[in-house]
Amino acid sequence: MAASKLDDSFREELKAIEQWFAVLSDPERTSALYALLKHTTPVQVRFFITVLQQMAAKDAASALPLGSVQPIGIGGVKHSSTPAPVKGVLSCV
Numbered sequence: 806m807a808a809s810k811l812d813d814s815f816r817e818e819l820k821a822i823e824q825w826f827a828v829l830s831d832p833e834r835t836s837a838l839y840a841l842l843k844h845t846t847p848v849q850v851r852f853f854i855t856v857l858q859q860m861a862a863k864d865a866a867s868a869l870p871l872g873s874v875q876p877i878g879i880g881g882v883k884h885s886s887t888p889a890p891v892k893g894v895l896s897c898v
Contacts, residue, residue, distance in 0.1 A: 826834060
């Protein structure tokens, strides 16, 4: 996925959404995320699966002593960093 440049008005809108999201309770956040995820494309679903798996692995790794967890990718293939497509999209936000 090619990295895209976000325009200033979108950045401002995104910042406002993030500020709104920060004040929600956990059930409200869950409901809001679920409502938005129902409108995603298959490519976006795969992207979110990748990001959520990496976040879960990071959370699991932080709960264990340092060095006891090796990052594992899909299909058991080890990886040591965020895949380039994910880095490209996340760097735009």
